[in-house]
Each structure stands twice: as structure tokens, then as C-alpha cells.
Amino acid sequence: MSVNIITTENLTFCYNSTRVLDDISLGLEKGDYLGIVGPNGSGKSTLIKNILGILPLQTGKVFLFGQSLHEFSRWDKIGYLPQKLSSLNTHFPGSVNEILEMGLRRKNAREKQQVLEMMGIGHLAARLIGELSYGEQQRALLARSLISRPELLIFDEPTTALDPETRDSFYALTEKLNREHGTAVVLVTHDVGIIGKFARRMLYLDKKIIFTGTFEDFCASSEMTGFFGSGSQHIICHQHDTAKRNG
Amino acid sequence: MVFAEILKFEFVQRALVTGLLIGFSCSLLGVFLVLRRLSLIGDGLAHVTFGSVAAVILLGFSPLYVTLAALPLVVLSSLAILHLTRSRRIHGDAAIGIVSSVGIALGVIMASVSGGYNADLLSYLFGNILTATQAELFLSLFIFCAVILFVVFFYPGLFALTFDEELAKSIGVKTNLINIILMALTAAAVVSAMKIAGIMLVSALLILPPVTALQLSFNFKKTLVASALFAVFSVAGGMLFSFFLNMPSGATIVIFNALFLFVVLFAKKVIQVRR
Numbered sequence: 287m288s289v290n291i292i293t294t295e296n297l298t299f300c301y302n303s304t305r306v307l308d309d310i311s312l313g314l315e316k317g318d319y320l321g322i323v324g325p326n327g328s329g330k331s332t333l334i335k336n337i338l339g340i341l342p343l344q345t346g347k348v349f350l351f352g353q354s355l356h357e358f359s360r361w362d363k364i365g366y367l368p369q370k371l372s373s374l375n376t377h378f379p380g381s382v383n384e385i386l387e388m389g390l391r392r393k394n395a396r397e398k399q400q401v402l403e404m405m406g407i408g409h410l411a412a413r414l415i416g417e418l419s420y421g422e423q424q425r426a427l428l429a430r431s432l433i434s435r436p437e438l439l440i441f442d443e444p445t446t447a448l449d450p451e452t453r454d455s456f457y458a459l460t461e462k463l464n465r466e467h468g469t470a471v472v473l474v475t476h477d478v479g480i481i482g483k484f485a486r487r488m489l490y491l492d493k494k495i496i497f498t499g500t501f502e503d504f505c506a507s508s509e510m511t512g513f514f515g516s517g518s519q520h521i522i523c524h525q526h527d528t529a530k531r532n533g
Numbered sequence: 534m535v536f537a538e539i540l541k542f543e544f545v546q547r548a549l550v551t552g553l554l555i556g557f558s559c560s561l562l563g564v565f566l567v568l569r570r571l572s573l574i575g576d577g578l579a580h581v582t583f584g585s586v587a588a589v590i591l592l593g594f595s596p597l598y599v600t601l602a603a604l605p606l607v608v609l610s611s612l613a614i615l616h617l618t619r620s621r622r623i624h625g626d627a628a629i630g631i632v633s634s635v636g637i638a639l640g641v642i643m644a645s646v647s648g649g650y651n652a653d654l655l656s657y658l659f660g661n662i663l664t665a666t667q668a669e670l671f672l673s674l675f676i677f678c679a680v681i682l683f684v685v686f687f688y689p690g691l692f693a694l695t696f697d698e699e700l701a702k703s704i705g706v707k708t709n710l711i712n713i714i715l716m717a718l719t720a721a722a723v724v725s726a727m728k729i730a731g732i733m734l735v736s737a738l739l740i741l742p743p744v745t746a747l748q749l750s751f752n753f754k755k756t757l758v759a760s761a762l763f764a765v766f767s768v769a770g771g772m773l774f775s776f777f778l779n780m781p782s783g784a785t786i787v788i789f790n791a792l793f794l795f796v797v798l799f800a801k802k803v804i805q806v807r808r
Contacts, residue, residue: 388693
């Protein structure tokens with residue numbers, strides 16, 4: 287029996303007195319590609335932060351690779367890219383190489399260079415992170431999330447600062463990792479089209495789970511037609527079908 | 534040789550070693566605080582130190598042990614600042630301001646109760662490294678060793694935490710533990726540094742060397758080394774100049790620190806213009 291990579295049970299979270307997550311229970315298995323969508327303030331990032339222990343659990347449980355969050359210690363199995371850094375100081379004196387090594391158990395110079403080349407910033411390895419443009423910083427952080435060859439990748443709005451070419455190669459890479467290596471992916475984005483193209487499962491969140499299931503379920507759901515409108519729903523389902531045919 | 538003659542005095546040797554140990558410790562801790570925009574924590578804790586010193590003088594502690602006696606109160610205050618900054622309703626700068634003003638208010642009340650500002654209390658306000666006691670030398674050595682061990686053993690976590698606290702948590706860094714040790718060591722360094730620079734100027738030892746080092750655009754490890762070197766040269770230079778020119782040592786050390794910063798900023802400007 288395979289162990290779930292992520293399990294949340296009855297997760298509820300409040301900022302002061304405002305409830306942001308309401309009774310969220312979900313599971314993610316090896317090889318899953320879960321897309322999380324929802325309007326602004328729907329709790330998407332809060333859910334990710336609860337899963338990773340960035341925010342303390344208030345009510346409910348989280349299990350990572352079968353272990354409760356408090357017992358879990360193999361953080362190198364997880365690659366995470368936050369929506370934005372909460373406190374990046376432009377004077378931070380860390381080089382891209384040093385950022386890449388954060389949380390790494392073993393340091394392999396060739397692997398580091400490879401992943402930087404893949405993100406198109408191989409020439410920036412020795413540069414200070416604060417001296418880079420926002421897009422380059424984002425690529426460096428993407429490289430960091432991939433360097434430990436994690437079994438679970440969690441991306442929170444990962445491509446907002448990327449040019450279309452880098453964005454496409456990033457999504458192609460996540461799909462390759464998912465398909466060929468069974469890497470589980472959780473992708474939070476506003477771009478429902480991207481979810482339709484790459485994700486196998488979709489979760490629509492608005493403080494609580496409004497919809498979860500496959501795209502076939504999504505496309506057949508009249509409830510979702512109410513949320514997205516028939517036009518948008520049709521486009522998302524069409525992109526998903528096209529991607530499946532091409533894949 | 535005049536320098537050699539001055540250094541023959543035991544109290545001068547003790548003052549110099551104490552100053553170098555404290556300056557070194559503050560400069561390393563300062564890099565983490567400055568980068569996390571907690572620079573003013575030194576100022577806040579210095580104000581709390583004023584209240585703590587006033588309290589221990591009022592309680593009748595011997596001047597030899599005032600620093601040691603004030604230490605627990607200041608460490609507790611640093612943890613209170615940490616706790617307040619964790620509150621979503623209070624920003625870090627406001628938390629420092631709250632603890633700082635409460636500390637100084639308590640100090641003023643206790644100084645008033647004990648019959649006004651006596652010479653002991655004033656010596657802590659402006660500092661006098663030449664009066665450093667053997668106990669203060671050992672305290673500085675202990676803090677120096679603790680800071681070195683902390684930075685060496687927790688370096689990966691400190692690096693990640695300084696870069697971004699949320700990202701650090703997501704890779705399993707024990708951010709709470711590191712924050713508590715960082716705050717406690719900062720409090721200890723501030724208490725011991727009041728003997729060099731005085732309560733009024735103590736935050737300069739935490740801020741100026743790291744800010745000067747950060748101008749050099751080195752990587753993280755080199756920035757730590759540069760910060761420590763600026764601190765060591767400022768303390769040594771400042772103390773020697775203060776002997777010869779008969780000036781207050783704390784203020785002279787701070788001016789030396791500031792001179793290094795201006796020289797580095799000026800050199801950067803010249804290099805930029807030439808390019």
C-alpha cells in the first residue's frame with residue numbers, strides 16, 4: 287500500500303478572528319499533479335504554509351510522507367517555491383550558489399551548475415542574489431527548489447515574474463519530472479489554463495473545498511459552470527484535452 | 534615606545550582584550566540583525582539595560598557585579614521583544630520601541646527612588662572601558678566563545694533564516710530555536726558592550742561594522758569576516774586614540790567605526806565614477 291505524500295485532516299485556520307481555511311481534508315499520492323485554484327484571499331497560500339509548517343497548525347492534522355508534521359524531518363524530499371519572499375533584503379550578501387546550497391545535504395558542483403543552466407542562469411552562479419532582477423531571482427529560487435531532486439514539489443504562483451519562454455520550459459520540466467520520475471506536484475496559480483494543461487487533478491478552494499476531482503469531473507460539473515461560466519469552463523477543458531492528446 | 538608602555542598596564546590590557554572580544558561578538562551578531570532589519574534592537578536593549586542597571590544598583594549590588602546582575606533582566610527583555618514581534622498586531626520596530634521605552638521609564642523611576650543619578654549609573658550611560666573588571670573580562674570571553682560556536686554550528690540555519698524566515702521554515706530550519714539564541718546572545722553582548730560604548734552608543738557596535746562590510750558586496754562568509762575586522766580595528770584604533778588624545782573611549786570607537794564606513798562609501802563612489 288502506497289503512503290500518501292500529503293494528507294491533511296480537518297485543517298482549519300484563522301487569522302485573528304477571520305477564518306481562512308475551513309475543514310480542509312485532502313490527500314496527494316506519488317505521481318499526482320494537483321492544481322489549486324481559487325480567488326484572491328481564498329486561502330491557497332495559507333493552505334500551503336500550513337502543510338509545510340510555516341504557519342503553526344491551529345486545528346486539524348498534516349502528514350507528510352506518512353509522518354505527522356511534528357515528526358517529519360526529511361525536508362530535502364520537498365522543493366518549495368513561495369509566491370514571494372517575505373523578507374528579501376536587496377543588500378543580502380548571499381551568492382546564487384549559496385542560495386542553492388540552502389538545506390542541501392550534499393553539495394555537488396556539477397549538479398548545481400546543471401540546474402542553473404536549465405533555468406538559464408548558469409552565468410549568474412557567483413553573483414549576489416540581491417543584485418539580480420526579480421525574474422532572475424525567481425529563476426534562482428526555482429533552481430533551489432529543484433536541486434535536491436525532491437519527491438514533492440510545491441509551487442505557489444511560480445511564474446509571475448518569468449518571461450513566456452522560461453515559463454513554458456519551467457512547466458515542461460515539472461511535467462517531465464512528474465511523468466518520468468513520479469514527482470508529486472502541487473501547483474497554486476491563478477492561471478486556470480495552465481492547470482488545465484498540466485495538472486491531473488484540480489482543487490477549487492474558497493476557504494473550504496468547493497470542488498476536487500479530475501478534469502473530466504470538472505468539465506462535467508454543472509456546479510463549476512456556475513463558478514467559472516460556461517465559456518471559461520469550456521476553454522479550460524479544451525486545453526486539458528489538447529494537452530492529453532499531445533502527451 | 535609609547536604604545537608599548539601603555540600596554541604594560543594591566544588595566545589597559547584587560548580593557549583592550551575586553552573591548553576586542555565585545556566588538557568582535559557584536560559585529561558578528563550585527564550582520565544577522567541588520568539584514569533582518571532588526572538593527573534597532575541594540576538601541577532598545579541598551580535602554581532596557583539602563584533600567585536593569587538602575588534596578589541592580591538600587592538593590593545594592595557591588596559595582597563589580599552590576600553587569601552580571603543586569604544580564605538576566607536584559608535577556609528576558611530580548612525574549613519579550615521576540616515574542617511581541619511574533620504577534621501579528623505589533624510590528625518589529627514597534628515591539629522594540631515598547632520594550633525600550635518601558636525599560637528606560639523603569640530606569641528613570643528607580644534612579645529617582647535611589648536618590649538621583651549617581652556616578653555609577655552615569656558611568657554606564659557613557660561607558661568607560663578602562664574600568665572593566667576581571668568578571669567583565671570573563672563575561673566577554675564567555676559571550677565571544679558562545680557567539681563563535683553559535684555561528685559555526687548554526688551557520689546553514691542562520692544563513693537561511695537571514696535570507697527568508699518562511700523559506701527557512703520550509704526546509705526544516707528550527708527558526709524558533711535560532712531566534713531565541715540570537716536574541717539571548719544579542720542581549721548578553723549589549724550588556725557587556727555598555728562598558729565600552731555606554732548605553733547611549735552601544736547599538737553602534739551592532740550596526741556600523743556590518744553596514745560597512747555590506748558595502749563591499751562580498752558573499753555571506755566574507756561579509757561576516759569583514760564585519761569582524763572592521764570592529765576589531767575600530768576598537769583597537771579607537772581605544773589607542775582615546776588614550777593619546779584623552780577622549781572618551783566609547784565615543785572614539787564609534788567615530789572610528791563611522792570613519793571606516795565613510796571611507797568605504799567614498800571609495801565605492803570613486804570606483805563607480807571611474808567606471
